[in-house]
Amino acid sequence: MRRSAHMSRRTAALATTAALLTGLLAGCADDSGGSGRGGSGESADGKKTVTIGVFGVFGYKQAGLYDEYQKLNPGVVIKETSIERADQYYPQLLTHLGTGSGLQDIQAIEVGNIAETVTRHADKFVDLGREKGVDEKNWLDWKWAQATAEDGRTIGLGTDIGPMAICYRKDLFEKAGLPTEREKVGALWAGDWEKYVETGEKYMEKAPSGTVYTDTAIGLFNASVSGRVERYYDRDGELIHKDSPAVKDSWDLAMRAVEGKMTARLKQFDKPWDQAYANGRFATVACPAWMLGYIKEKAGPKAADKWDIAPAPKPANWGGSFLSVPEAAKNKEEAVKLAAWLTAPEQQAKLFRKQASFPSSPTTYEMPEVADARHEYFGDAPIGEIFSRAAEDMPTLVLGEKDLAIQTAFTDVGVLQVEQQGKSPEAGWAAALKNIDNLLDQ
Incomplete structure (x- = not known):
């Protein structure tokens, strides 16, 4: 689903x-x-x-x-x-x-x-x-x-x-000189989303022509932040998005991926993103369980058995x-x-x-x-087995009334301005915060 x-x-x-x-x-x-x-x-x-x-x-x-x-x-x-x-x-x-x-x-x-x-x-x-x-x-x-x-x-x-995994293209990993067996792939980034980005840097050194490491910086941000209990609100229901370590760490990872030209610079669930699956444009995607059906439909029969699944760096619920x-x-x-x-x-x-x-x-x-x-x-x-294990240690996220809207501001406003419009990470961050302030004033 x-x-x-x-x-x-x-x-x-x-x-x-x-x-x-x-x-x-x-x-x-x-x-x-x-x-x-x-x-x-x-x-x-x-x-x-x-x-x-x-x-x-x-x-x-x-x-x-x-x-x-x-x-x-x-x-x-x-x-x-x-x-x-x-x-x-x-x-x-x-x-x-x-x-x-x-x-x-x-x-x-x-x-x-x-x-x-x-x-x-x-x-x-x-x-x-x-x-x-x-x-x-x-x-x-x-x-x-x-x-x-x-x-x-x-x-x-x-x-x-939404227990988390990473879906990856075995054929593209092989061409980039990376392991393809799911256990070895999972070991590349086990325990740390920073290792996932480091693997991306290695991929880009020998990336097959016309491909990049991952679909979007948005996906990376969402996957990383979804592994932390307190993101936009704390346990008392107070807003913490401006100073949240979870948000700042995830933002920095997303910006590193953008600056390293590792992403396809797409917006998830838009038509170009769907088409990129069919065209084999990227090698990995942060992959909650529900994403599998989406990938199968959009990548189509010709990509059957080219995709595989490895554990995510850390347990997360997206x-x-x-x-x-x-x-x-x-x-x-x-x-x-x-x-x-x-x-x-x-x-x-x-x-x-x-x-x-x-x-x-x-x-x-x-x-x-x-x-x-x-x-x-x-x-x-x-x-x-993969998703059951992921669910065992999956955090129970603190949710607030504007949780999803705040997350969308960071991704669809902040990250996209950097990824697609070429603005600086500082400008993207400021735009996201301004958008959230406007939202909360309504």
């Missing part, structure tokens, strides 16, 4: 663009046949249509889960609307929550937006913790807690989490989402049933087997579908 993840919503500097997109995106949602048009949610043959709004690719359709549910429930039709980027999806969701119309029966919420949603909008969602078929014990404690408000309402059921049911949903009862079924341990295990979306349900970790999982596209890599 891939996430626009980490990329999330626009900051204040892009608020105007987001606002202009809202009408267009709302139209896309309505065209899906969903509940946004105020109908009964029933098709001509009397079947109930349950609409689900997501961002990126959650993998339910690709893994056959929608088809399976519809066979089990022949009176139900599922229609999904997907918006590529969460930074476009979330403003639309907030607009529809405000008006009480245009909402899908099920709405996905990205982990970086869950704190704000729980704090400010919990009353707009069904308390799923009280619904039949939902058992709190099926989720990691911290995952359940992320979607639970102070009054005890649990407004979202956890889908996946991404993860929730399924929620708005109180204004037209088919609320059926939506609750579907959300509970899609996030049940059995379905989470199936989704990992098919799409490599790592479960947020610890009861799945001993299931063969997870523990013994391998991924044929990535050289038959033992993804169950």
Whole structure:
């Protein structure tokens, strides 16, 4: 399951663009046949249509889960609307929550937006913790807690989490004179993201023509910062982004990669980034579990078995989402049933087997579908073992209301100004902080 993840919503500097997109995106949602048009949610043959709004690719359709549910429930039709980027999806969701119309029966919420949603909008969602078929014990404690408000309402059921690895091109590593076996590759950078950048410097010395070491400095920043418990907020809920060691260290690594010309200077989840996968433009990408399905789709059949997976330098958690049911949903009862079924341990295990979306349900970790999982596209890599180990030491991140927007300011404003516009690291940093200040003043 891939996430626009980490990329999330626009900051204040892009608020105007987001606002202009809202009408267009709302139209896309309505065209899906969903509940946004105020109908009964029933098709001509009397079947109930349950609409689900997501961002990126959650993998339910690709893994056959929608088809399976519809066979089990022949009176139900599922229609999904997907918006590529969460930074476009979330403003639309907030607009529809405000008006009480245009909402899908099920709405996905990205982990970086869950704190704000729980704090400010919990009353707009069904308390799923009280619904039949939902058992709190099926989720990691911290995952359940992320979607639970102070009054005890649990407004979202956890889908996946984002344990980190590094995906790399074996063929490009070989041409650059680097090892290709995953154990040896992992040893190149074990224990330190700085070693990952040092490996990039070695790669660039003998880089195959037309290639660079990694996709974006944004990906490096996100991967590094996602391995630290306190990033933008401390445990007391206070903002620390300006002086955060996690942010400063990750920024410095990203700038080092830019200055070393190691990156493809792309913006993640944009079309040129997708095309770069197909063209074999870069040799590595910071790779949470949900990224595997994305790489397979964008790199295509011709790159099968060229990619492999090695452990990340340090444990990190990048991404993860929730399924929620708005109180204004037209088919609320059926939506609750579907959300509970899609996030049940059995379905989470199936989704990992098919799409490599790592479960947020610890009861799945001993299931063969997870523990013994391998991924044929990535050289038959033992993804169950790799990501289970990564999840064992994965930090529980401190999240704040503007967590994802702050991160987006550092990446989509600060890093991009340096990486794509040629501005100095100091200018990029200042632009990111100014953007965040504007955001927090709203």
